Amino acid sequence: MPSPAPVPEPDTLVIRPLAWWRRWWRRQPPTRQDRVAMLAPLSAVLLFLAAIIAAFWYLRLEEVxxxxxxxxxxxxxxxxxxxxxxxxxxxxxxxxxxxxxxxxxxxxxxxxxxxxxxxxxxxxxxxxxxxxxxxxxxxxxxxxxxxxxxxxxxxxxxxxxxxxxxxxxxxxxxxxxxxxxxxxxxxxxxxxxxxxxxxxxxxxxxxxxxxxxxxxxxxxxxxxxxxxxxxxxxxxxxxxxxxxxxxxxxxxxxxxxxxxxxxxxxxxxxxxxxxxxxxxxxxxxxxxxxxxxxxxxVGALSVLTAWMLIGTWRHTRKRLQAQQALVSETNFRRAMENSMLTGMRALDMQGRITYVNAAFCQMTGWSEGELVGRTPPFPYWPETDRESLAERLTNELSGNTTAGGFQVRVKRKNGSVFDARMYMSPLIDARGHQTGWMTSMTDITEPNRIREQLSASYERFTTVLEALDASVSVAPLGSEELLFANKLYRLWFGSQTAGHLQLVAQAGVPTRAPSDESLDDVDSFAGLPTGPLTAAQSENAEIFVPELGKWLEVRSRYLNWVDGRLAQMVIATDITPRRHAEEQSAAQAERAQSASRLITMGEMASSVAHELNQPLTAISNYCNGMVSRIRGKQIAEDDLLAALEKTARQAQRAGQIIQRIRSFVKRSEPNRTLSSVGDIVDEAVELADIELRRRNVRLSHYVAARLPRLMVDPILIEQVLVNLLKNAAESIDNAQRPAARRSVELRVIPKHLDELPVVEFSVLDSGQGLAPEVMERLYEAFFSTKAEGMGIGLNLCRSIVESHQGRMHAENLYNGAEIAGCRFSFWIPVSDATDSVATRNAKVTA
The missing domain is CATH 3.30.450.350 (CHASE domain)
Structure with missing residues (x-):
């Protein structure tokens, strides 16, 4: 029984066509090989062009x-x-x-x-x-x-x-x-x-x-x-x-x-x-x-590619012919021609000059004929340095060469002297024997001058930093090495990095990359984008250092140190006097707010007295009536109870008025809590309505439904609203508007400013508006358009609003070219956005 034919291995199926193709290629003449080598890329370019056309057709329909x-x-x-x-x-x-x-x-x-x-x-x-x-x-x-x-x-x-x-x-x-x-x-x-x-x-x-x-x-x-x-x-x-x-x-x-x-x-x-x-x-x-x-x-590039393939094929044939003629050129001549900017000098074993290039002649001012064949002392040696130069040349010729070269003074033909650095190395011929010494010379006069200027600049820079009233320190990230520290830093923290790290930690600036170095011994900052870090704006913070008993303003930024490492510079400035001044200013502002509320209630004294007179008069009438009827025994028990209830309600009303005024003028520390906007508006309207009714001004207010709660001091916000409503009533009164136009509108609505939820309070009046010169000085301290005004009301209002991270704005209302009134508005961010607003304002201030 015949044995079955062997099944070829998979590798054999791949190798056999390749071997056949290699044998066929070798049998072809060079001209045909060149033709195939040119036509194959050309065919590939044409196929690529056809594929691009089909792709454009498909993409065109998809894009439509x-x-x-x-x-x-x-x-x-x-x-x-x-x-x-x-x-x-x-x-x-x-x-x-x-x-x-x-x-x-x-x-x-x-x-x-x-x-x-x-x-x-x-x-x-x-x-x-x-x-x-x-x-x-x-x-x-x-x-x-x-x-x-x-x-x-x-x-x-x-x-x-x-x-x-x-x-x-x-x-x-x-x-x-x-x-x-x-x-x-x-x-x-x-x-x-x-x-x-x-x-x-x-x-x-x-x-x-x-x-x-x-x-x-x-x-x-x-x-x-x-x-x-x-x-x-x-x-x-x-x-x-x-x-x-x-x-x-x-x-x-x-x-x-x-x-x-x-x-x-x-x-x-x-x-x-x-x-x-x-x-x-x-x-x-x-x-x-x-x-x-x-x-x-694509079509033009394809044609250009085909044309370049044909041109490259022709150029390659010519280049191969030219390359045959260039192989015999010596490497020595090519090296000499490539070193034209460096002076080259060749000495034989006895120290005689055998070759100088044009750059060497140009540096010294001596011609090739004047230098070739000369023995020491050479004409470009200064007279004062000839003994030291001769001794050095003897050492160099004996084989004691200096690997880093040596610096010498060289005299030009015109008598001027310049600094140069020379490097000597053995000159080996094609058979490997030393035939002399090769010397390269570079003019280092300008680098020496620059080095001296940099040294002087460094001294000036160090002097300035040492005299600064701020502590300056530089340390690499992830290391405890202190790269630089000025005099004030050393006075405060010594010469260690502990003070630098303490300032960075208290300021909340990151000093290490978020990586786990316990797994691999690698640099945690490898691949860190140093460009964006060093180009970023500096970060600042105000911290208190108990060891020094000082408030410091800390500014930090990243920089590339001279050795290429990413470092962090920290500048700490003593701001203790400024913080004390800010605390005193805050205390004075608090006292001014309480004084402003007292002034406001003083101005409203007559209106408050009139408001209290009504319930007190009603209580007196009820009491006198009950006394008369009791004496005449003409009152029943139910009538007596009804009269007593009315008297109690009037007394409660008078007590509420007094309590509201006491809570408004009471001096207390600022207490910011989550407060209801409706309650704040109701309290302010109750207080301001007394003054508005005295001036025969109508008050209408609108509070949007489902307003968010605000993290504010309600008494301070009430103070702002009462002040704005009272100013609106005074403006209408001064403008002598008719009864139909004596109205003030208070609107409280939610808004979004820069994608930030806020609550806007606006007071619109029909008064005489604000003149341009008044508008420019509206919030200036102690400026007032009223003869009896103190000029602190609007200034305090704006301070209160800005202390709640809000803003205040005033504008005139026009009916054509005529001023129809004025609109004061301010907004307060909602409680869940207050922190983000404070952070953003802090960044803007920085």
């Missing part, structure tokens, strides 16, 4: 889909923003309509609320109250609306689309948006009719008119309008606002790599419906330009 999806997503996002803006304005107008239906506001109040809406939201152009007979009750227009388009109270609603939508709102009893129409003579407007109801009967509408252009400008996000040409269109596709991009593409070539494709998307804006459409068009797509550019770039 991604861009279209991005446009759709951005347009829908912009549509949601515009929709939310319309719904928010609709809700605010419906709130006004509800108050009108409930007869809670009159036309004058309507004008005030309409003015607030129009000034706060730029897209809202006009708000009008129209009764059930189409007669305009009240209307407020934005300053940008022309007088011809403004509606006047008492006029009848004009005919046109407005009357049609008015009737539709009356019939549907629901808010109705009008369909905006493109009018080249007037800007496009969007109207919202909100019906009014009087006990189930139609009572008119509240008409709000929006500017389409303002709706586009303030409703569309900036990130969308910066990338696309955004426009608002009516139901027939006519442009209402925005801009469009003209279509310059060819649809037939839009799917080709070198073509372009339209990239736009539109969607109706609810709740307006199909009458208002938002459309976005990409300004340009990167596909046509980038795809086309990359395609031709």
């Amino acid at each position: 889909d991604r861009e279209q999806e991005a446009v759709k997503r951005d347009v829908e996002y912009a549509q949601q923003r515009v929709r939310l803006r319309l719904l928010e304005r609709q809700e605010q107008l419906m709130r006004i309509a509800r108050d009108i239906s409930n007869r809670e506001i009159d036309p004058e109040d309507f004008m005030g609320r309409a003015e607030s809406l129009v000034s706060q939201y730029p897209e809202l152009q006009e708000v009008t109250w129209i009764d059930d007979r189409r007669r305009i009750t009240a209307s407020y227009s934005a300053p940008s609306v022309s007088s011809s388009q403004q509606r006047v109270a008492g006029d009848v609603l004009r005919m046109g689309d407005t009357e049609v939508i008015y009737s539709l709102a009356r019939d549907m009893q629901q808010p109705v948006f009008s369909q905006p129409a493109a009018n080249p003579d007037q800007p496009a407007l969007l109207q919202l009719h909100i019906p009014l109801s009087d006990q189930g009967r139609f009572a008119g509408v509240v008409l709000g008119e929006y500017s389409i252009d303002g709706l586009l400008r303030y409703g569309v996000p900036t990130e969308v309008s910066s990338k696309y040409a955004v426009a608002l269109l009516d139901g027939k596709g006519r442009l209402l606002a925005g801009n469009t991009v003209p279509a310059t593409r060819n649809p037939a070539t839009s799917l080709l790599p070198w073509g372009t494709q339209a990239n736009e998307y539109e969607v109706p804006v609810s709740p307006v419906g199909n009458g208002l459409i938002i459309r976005a068009q990409a300004y340009r797509t990167s596909l046509g330009l980038i795809g086309n550019g990359l395609f031709w770039l």
Whole structure:
């Protein structure tokens, strides 16, 4: 039975084709080998170009889909923003309509609320109250609306689309948006009719008119309008606002790599419906330009690569021919030519000069003919150094060479002298025998001068650091070696690194890398990015050193030491006098706050007396009445109890007033606790309302619901609010406003400033405002516009707010060119963000 054929090993299957290819290659003539060596890379370049074209085609289609999806997503996002803006304005107008239906506001109040809406939201152009007979009750227009388009109270609603939508709102009893129409003579407007109801009967509408252009400008996000040409269109596709991009593409070539494709998307804006459409068009797509550019770039590079391959092949053939002629050049001549900047001198075994190069002649000023063949003493030796130079030359010729060279003085032909460093080494011929000595000479006059300047600079630098009033120390990271310490550091901490490490530890600056060195004996700072560390700003902290009994301001930064190690420099300055001054300033500020509250209550003394007079008078009347009726035996037990209860309530009311005033003016240490904003506002309003009622000023306050608690001293915040409310009442009184305009508004709302949650307190009055020169000196100490004022109220208010990591701001309110009042506002960060605010302010101060 025949044996089966052996199965070849896997390695044999790989080696056999390689061996066959090697044998075939060796049999080919050199010309064919060169041709294959050139055509193979060229074919690879062509295949690479074909693969790039296919990849561009595929990436082009993928990128088109991604861009279209991005446009759709951005347009829908912009549509949601515009929709939310319309719904928010609709809700605010419906709130006004509800108050009108409930007869809670009159036309004058309507004008005030309409003015607030129009000034706060730029897209809202006009708000009008129209009764059930189409007669305009009240209307407020934005300053940008022309007088011809403004509606006047008492006029009848004009005919046109407005009357049609008015009737539709009356019939549907629901808010109705009008369909905006493109009018080249007037800007496009969007109207919202909100019906009014009087006990189930139609009572008119509240008409709000929006500017389409303002709706586009303030409703569309900036990130969308910066990338696309955004426009608002009516139901027939006519442009209402925005801009469009003209279509310059060819649809037939839009799917080709070198073509372009339209990239736009539109969607109706609810709740307006199909009458208002938002459309976005990409300004340009990167596909046509980038795809086309990359395609031709790759093509050009491929052609260039093929051309360079052919040129390299030809150049290689010529280079091989030239290399045959250059092999015979001696290494000695090449070394001499490469050392033209260094003076070279060759001596024979007896010390005679056999060769000098041009650089040596240029240094000494002697020509080659004047030097070759000369024996010691050489002409470039100075007369005063000839004995020492001759002795050194003898030692060098005997083989006692100096490995690091030696420094000598060399005389030029013109008599000038310069410093040089010489290195001598044996000159070995091609057979390995020494035929002499080779000397290289370098001019070190300039390096010596620089070294002397650096030494003098170091001495000056050391003198300055030793005379500093601050302790300066430098130590490498992860080591207890002290690289530098000035005089004051040595006086405070000695010459060890303990003081340096103590300052760094108390200041909270990291000194070691977060690595476990117990596993491997490696440098913990290996691979540490020293560039960002040494370029970073210095860190500072204020610490107290018990051993010295001093407060020190510690500043540290990283630096690269002269030997390349990463080191840390610490500068400690004595700030003990400054800290004592700050403590005294804080104590004086506390006393000034208590004095300010006493001054405020002193100014309100007459109002407080009047407020207390009412419950005290009521108590006296109740008591006299009960005494008379008891004497006449004309009072029943129930009547007596009722009278006593009323007397007790009046006494309790008087006690509350006195207790509130005592807690306000009581001097105490600052006590910051988590406090309720509503309680603070209620206490401040109760105190300030006495003064406001005396001046016949109305006070309205609004506190937003679910406000977070604040980490503040409630008495100090009450002091700020009382001061601002009292100043507002005095401003109104000085301006002699009529009774209808004598009002102060206090608003407390949450806000976000720089992504930080805060609570904003604002006081708005209708007084005479602030003059520019007063605005500049508003918070200046002891500056006041009142004859009896001390000028410390607003200064203390700002100090109190800033001590709570807040800020205070004042601005005038305008009605056209006329000042309509003033607005003082300040904000306090919420309790969970107070620490981060303090940290950020500390960094800014540093």
